[in-house]
Amino acid sequence: MPASPSTARAINDRLALRLLQQEGPLTAGQLKQLTGLSRPTVADLVERLTASDLITVVGEAGEQRRGPNAKLYGIAADRAHLAALDVRTEGVSVVVSDLVGRVLAEASVPIGGDTGTGPAVEQAVTLVERVVKEAGADRLHTVGIGAPGLIDPSTGELRDSSGLPEWHRRLVAALQERLPEARVSVENETNLAALAEQRDGAARDRDTFVLLWLGHGTGAAVVLDGALRRGASGGTGEIGFLPVPGTAALPSATDCEGGFHSLAGSAAIVQLAGECGLTAAESAREPVAAGVVREAAVLVSGARAVEGLLPDADAAARFLDALADRLAVGVASVVAVLDPGCLVLGGEVGQAGGDELALRVADRVRRLSPLPTEVRAGALGGGAVLRGALLTARDRAQDELFAPPGRWSAPSGR
Template identity: 65%
Template sequence: MAASPSTARAINDRLALRLLQDEGPLTAAQLKTLTGLSRPTVADLVDRLSGSGLVHVVGEAGAERRGPNAKLYGLVADRAHLAALDVRTRSVAVTVTDLLGTPLAEATAPVGEDAGTGPAVEKAVALLERTAKDAGVERLHSVAVGAPGLIDPETGELRDTTGLPAWHRRLVAVLQERLPAQVLVENETNLAAVAELREGAAVGREDFVLLWLGLGIGAAVVLGGRLRRGASGGAGEIGFLPVPGTSGLPSATGCDGGFHELVSTVAVEALAAAHGLDPARALTSGHGPFLDALARRLAVGAAAVAAVLDPGCVVLAGETGHQGGPELAARVEAELAALSPLRTEVRATTLGDAAVLRGALLRARDAAQDALFP
């Protein structure tokens, strides 16, 4: 059944707005080419979007092409303002942007392990409010929070997970209470994967798994270009994967004995010390024997991922993936090729420490555009 005229207009408007977001300012002729719509249809949608305050003229496409056809149309960047938070166990990072994602202000603050739930929440909220004020923003439209832990797929809330600070869960509730904005929360590893998919190491790939390697260990699964969370939101809890070479087996309440025991930051530092290296510089030292030993450990988990999902690509992210870079990724790929008949490319993160914050910003931007775009 053909779409009604109003539905067709809404579809065309959204397509044009997405192109203006992704490609930047465009002329009506460029919109016609990219959308495949007729010239009158494009002219109507440009008038409609301009009248709604979403699009305006931002310049002309070259001095040699004066006139209506040369006008460049772009999104109205200050139509909405966004915020993204990267909530770690011991710190919070915040960025405030316009609707286009242009950074207006950024800040980071430590949160001590001895801070109580209330003070920790207030410190994080105050950091966001201060950063928004520094950006000259009075009202935020959408706020996205990236945090460790499981997200309930039914409620979208951060679940009570053993070992994570209580203030993480309370923070989202307080933000929802105090801000006249939509507040969203997502697992940090999932957000890093979204950022790598759209702007980083996984651009152009429909299927991949991101391994988050830091104080905690996790994975994000992207298949068919979509993030897969699993029935309980726990897809990718690879830290609990039973593997050889550990002290035993993990349990429902702890990942000691799992893959976490082999490749967490603590384990990597211990491995570096065993090779006579400074743990703080081991990953960037170029020390072959150490990198080979670490690559063998990482390949065990990557082989399990490949055997079950066959993603064709694994991205190493988090502190270890970032610092190890392409050299560590190449060694893991070679080790993995010896363990599995499934060809799997291994790439290092290209977004590094900024991946979670960038993913949170993309999440906030998508939510704002879904609300604002007709």
């Protein structure tokens, strides 16, 4: 049965909008070529989408020809404004963007461990409101939040966890109350980092991979056949609780100390560096653990270039080797169960280690597992969480705004 004229128009509009999302600004002629639609049909849909304020003229095509240059049409970027939050145990970062993802304003605020729940929530919400104002946005359409912890797959809410600050859970409700028109959703930080690395980073050519998050704590995100896997309770990738050799005790249901976290968390990495004779210096630019890993990688690669004449290069090599030994224990466990073929060392530490650390981990996994696994350094580091939250917010806003008439769903936690 052929589609009705209104359904056909909606399908054509949706196709054109998707192409403008993926390809950027296009002329009517390019839309005709990419969609296979007739010239009059393309002219009609361009007129409809322009009248609906979904697309706008953003320039002219570069090629010169007789008569005027062709108009370039693009997504109406100011149709909606979006916010993304990266919520950490020690603070929160915020970016506000337009509908095509162009960042308009951003800021961060530290939140100390001794800050009460109410004041911490107020600090975070006030930061969001300030960044929205600096971006020149009247209101937010969608807010994407990345936070540590488990997301309940049935409700989309951040689950209570004894190891995380209470203000994390309160923040989501507070934002929804202060921004009643916005669609607010929360996702595990490591899952968002994996999305960002797949779309814009180290896993762009992979539809099956695992991201190992190496930051303040540890975690993993699993992407199989292009789909993020969350598990029955939202706990896929809680690798910090993985029992491993080399620790003094076993983890418990409420504490990951004694698990893989005790080998690969930031505190453990800094301690390992000290045992190898390296000093971890404080830095405003990146966490201490990432800084000492980055410095070690630079020393080792530099020593190789000048045939080992750099001071501290031997200590740096011992440190990277020992860290790779630890990481390989967790990676080999993941590989044995999932066989992802590719593992990305994400977070600030994974990016800081670069190829020096990734190649060492790959070598050890090759000895531990018969399953071929490529190990890559993350390209986005700690910024992957904010990038993933912004990508998610943009996708959800565009899905709603670009939906055919009559198709609308109420905002929800997911």
